[in-house]
Amino acid sequence: MSLIDQIRSRVQQMNSAEKLILLNIICFIFPLFLKTLFFLFAIPYGTFISFFELSSDWGTLLFQPWSIVTYSFIHSGFFHLFWNMYLLYFSSRLFLNLFPVKIFLNVYFLGVVVGAFTFLLSYALFPAFQNATPSMIGASAGVMGIFVFISTYSPDQEVRIIFFNIKLRYLAIGFVLIDIIQIPYGNAGGHLAHLGGAGLGFLFAQRLQNGIDIGLPFERFITKTIDLFKKKPTLRTVHKKKSSKKIKSTPTSDTLHQKKIDAILDKISTSGYESLSQIEKDYLFQAGKN
Numbered sequence: 001m002s003l004i005d006q007i008r009s010r011v012q013q014m015n016s017a018e019k020l021i022l023l024n025i026i027c028f029i030f031p032l033f034l035k036t037l038f039f040l041f042a043i044p045y046g047t048f049i050s051f052f053e054l055s056s057d058w059g060t061l062l063f064q065p066w067s068i069v070t071y072s073f074i075h076s077g078f079f080h081l082f083w084n085m086y087l088l089y090f091s092s093r094l095f096l097n098l099f100p101v102k103i104f105l106n107v108y109f110l111g112v113v114v115g116a117f118t119f120l121l122s123y124a125l126f127p128a129f130q131n132a133t134p135s136m137i138g139a140s141a142g143v144m145g146i147f148v149f150i151s152t153y154s155p156d157q158e159v160r161i162i163f164f165n166i167k168l169r170y171l172a173i174g175f176v177l178i179d180i181i182q183i184p185y186g187n188a189g190g191h192l193a194h195l196g197g198a199g200l201g202f203l204f205a206q207r208l209q210n211g212i213d214i215g216l217p218f219e220r221f222i223t224k225t226i227d228l229f230k231k232k233p234t235l236r237t238v239h240k241k242k243s244s245k246k247i248k249s250t251p252t253s254d255t256l257h258q259k260k261i262d263a264i265l266d267k268i269s270t271s272g273y274e275s276l277s278q279i280e281k282d283y284l285f286q287a288g289k290n
Contacts, residue, residue: 016101017092020108021085024139027073028081049074053135054116056123056189072112074137084139091147094157094168104146106215107204111145111197113218118196119189129188136189141197148172148201153209172198 014022031049038045051064054071061067075081095104119136123129150157151172158165176198179191207214264280 015092015096016104017088017096021089024073024075024081024085028075031074050135053137054119055133055135056120056129057133058120058124061120068113068116069109071116071135071137072139072142075139076137080138084143087147088139088143090159091143091150094150094154095146098150098153102219103208103213103215106213106219107145107149107201108142110204110215110218111200112139112142114145114200115141115193115197118199119193122192123189134189136193138190140190141193144175144194144197145201145204147175148198149205150201152202152205 011019011022034048035045037043038048052067052070052074054067055061055064075084092104095107116136118141123132123134151168155167155169157168159168159171161171176195179194179198183191204214260283264283267280
């Protein structure tokens with residue numbers, strides 16, 4: 001097995017959190033080589049990377065809407081990346097033991113987005129930030145969303161910190177208090193974004209305990225956005241077969257196949273094509289081809 005095949009196999013075995021960590025590492029290492037290339041050709045690297053950072057200027061955001069997410073994949077240095085990914089790995093192991101991947105991703109990316117808007121609104125509203133237009137980078141808001149979510153959902157879960165055990169609730173409270181205290185001492189926008197992500201994680205867990213998944217609208221939005229870029233297959237018309245006689249017999253594969261098509265067509269007539277699952281759409285598409 002070649003090295004590339006070994007790497008591909010290893011990546012396929014990773015869970016979603018590990019793949020997210022790997023993506024963050026790649027997004028940290030690749031720009032280091034890119035920066036060297038830009039230097040050799042006398043191209044301003046700072047202008048390039050600013051397209052992916054989140055600016056506190058709303059006017060800039062209008063022309064760079066992707067930065068609401070891309071800022072989270074950029075880190076200022078090794079330890080900035082290391083501590084974010086360490087906490088994400090630690091939190092994800094607890095998270096994915098209890099919840100499916102889609103909820104993990106919803107919490108993480110909603111934390112990133114809410115952290116971004118907390119940063120933007122803070123610089124627009126608070127007098128302390130007048131005439132300041134910094135940019136923000138880092139995955140901390142999404143990571144805090146994951147950590148505070150699991151700490152809210154399982155507050156009495158104990159974890160080992162060096163020589164003693166501590167409940168998750170106290171660890172989360174400690175992180176939030178540290179962010180609040182550090183606001184006046186530098187990186188104010190970053191700490192406020194952490195608090196936005198933490199607030200999202202807390203609210204998400206609280207609502208989920210009451211049976212309400214606040215991530216569903218976000219999930220539907222992402223799904224519809226992705227669908228816009230997918231080429232929809234042209235379906236041939238598949239008609240129901242009307243039987244003139246009722247004959248009692250053992251169902252064959254053909255009759256079962258037709259019954260499944262009839263059920264799908266009935267669902268379309270009642271609720272529309274978009275109500276079909278992806279499996280049903282694929283099945284109908286194959287039937288049309290045949």
